[in-house]
Amino acid sequence: MDGALHSALSRVCKVETHPAVLWIYRYDFLTIPKQLSRFVKTPICVVQPRNDEEVIEILEIAERFEVPIVPRGSGTSGYGGCVPLENSIVLDMKLMANFSFQNDSVIADSGAVWQELERAAKRHGRSLRVYPSSATVSTVGGWIAQNGYGIGSLKYGSVMENVEWLEVADFRGIKRVDGERLKYYVGAYGTTGIILRACIKLRDDSPIRSEALECSFEEAINKIEGAYHANFKDKRHLALEKFGEKDTLLVCYEGEDNGSEFGKRFWERRLYPLRALTTER
Ligand SMILES: Cc1cc2nc3c(=O)[nH]c(=O)nc-3n(C[C@H](O)[C@H](O)[C@H](O)COP(=O)(O)OP(=O)(O)OC[C@H]3O[C@@H](n4cnc5c(N)ncnc54)[C@H](O)[C@@H]3O)c2cc1C
Structure with missing residues (x-):
């Protein structure tokens, strides 16, 4: 890894470069078919930001050094979306996992795990309208980036239909998007920006x-x-x-x-x- 890039990132957060760890980040939940696996690259490093400021600084460094960024949640997608195809920095979002409840919604950081949200919602007498069957481990950002359908979708639709707004980061900073503009980020697999957090609609915790x-x-x-x-x-x-x-x-x-x-x-x-x-x- 380039020394200048390493020291710039190290000033922001921990930079993981151990070969065994980097090898794990070549994969998601499924084995990449043999014909495609030759395109997969080991990441240059893995970084785990803890807050918005660190995400912005990492993006700024990636832009300056012209290195691609690959966002990652729990890697359960199985479609290779979080697997690097270039010499990239993997942005592992799992340390950003806070959430807080409002009346009819929860504001959840990208790395929050769906099952933990559901358990906490129930303590507030509420429940998630939709969540994936990988909820035990998959993250808010990962499922929204794929615009998944899951448990509850028969009634409430895709996850996009259950997001009120998103906060996203890109090379120009942080912005809040809602309404029609959600489609530029939901289902974009992280290619248009990093999802920082989402305001997600809840239902009554009816049986x-x-x-x-x-x-x-x-x-x-x-x-x-x-x-x-x-x-x-x-x-x-x-x-x-x-x-x-x-x-x-x-x-x-x-x-x-x-x-x-x-x-x-x-x-x-x-x-x-x-x-x-x-x-x-
Ligand atoms: C057993 C099992 C059951 C499943 N059930 C369902 C289901 O019911 N419905 C369904 O739709 N899918 C399902 N999936 C697929 C997958 O689990 C979901 O899509 C899941 O929610 C992905 O979340 P993740 O945190 O693992 O994301 P990852 O796999 O880490 O990432 C998925 C994509 O999102 C991008 N990404 C991750 N975080 C961010 C971020 N913060 N900002 C921008 N982009 C980001 C990644 O680059 C990648 O392209 C299932 C998978 C398994 C293994």
Whole structure:
């Protein structure tokens, strides 16, 4: 790594250059296909800013030294978006993870983890409208940068439809964007700016009624009208999880409390794939 670049960044925050650590940042959640992996580069370094000022200073240095920046949350995307294709600085946003609640929304830093937001929202009698099924570990900035759909999207739409405003940083400073201009940042995979924080809409923490219905995929399509969330799993998938033997639709409605026992257990497994990474707080 260029000595002048290293010392400029070191004045701002810790600069990680250990080869073993840099090797990890060549990857996201999935293995890059062999045909594409030859394009992947080991980052020059990884930096973890702790506040807006540090992000701005890092951007200023990157611009001065003409080195690309690759923002990164928890690396669960699996599409290679946070993997460097040039000699780059990886901007790991996970240390910026504060959040605070207002009546109908939460203002969350980019590195806040969705499940932690959801748990805290519940303590305020509120709940996230939408979150990804990778919520145990994925970050606010990462999911918004991908404009994901997830749990709750059947009713509330994509994450963009549930963001009131964003604060973003680029080479000209920090700005707040809302309304029509959100589309320049939500779903842009970090190519247009660094998401610093988001104001995210909440719903009342009303109960969720969960039903598990044995049916084919074709039948399932007709049963999800008006639902908050639905998840169809075929029998092979359920057998693999040792959780059932027949094609099953989980369908959930907001604001009602009853539901079947199997439905409730199915709903409780919605974050099952990354359960090992759950942080208990
Ligand atoms: C088991 C599992 C379940 C999943 N479920 C869902 C789901 O229900 N719905 C869904 O849509 N996706 C899902 N995903 C995909 C992925 O988890 C989500 O898109 C996730 O929210 C990405 O967050 P992350 O923090 O891991 O982001 P990363 O993977 O680190 O980054 C994703 C992209 O965002 C960019 N980025 C990260 N932080 C910022 C920032 N602060 N500013 C600007 N750009 C930034 C990165 O450069 C990259 O392009 C799932 C993945 C797994 C492994």
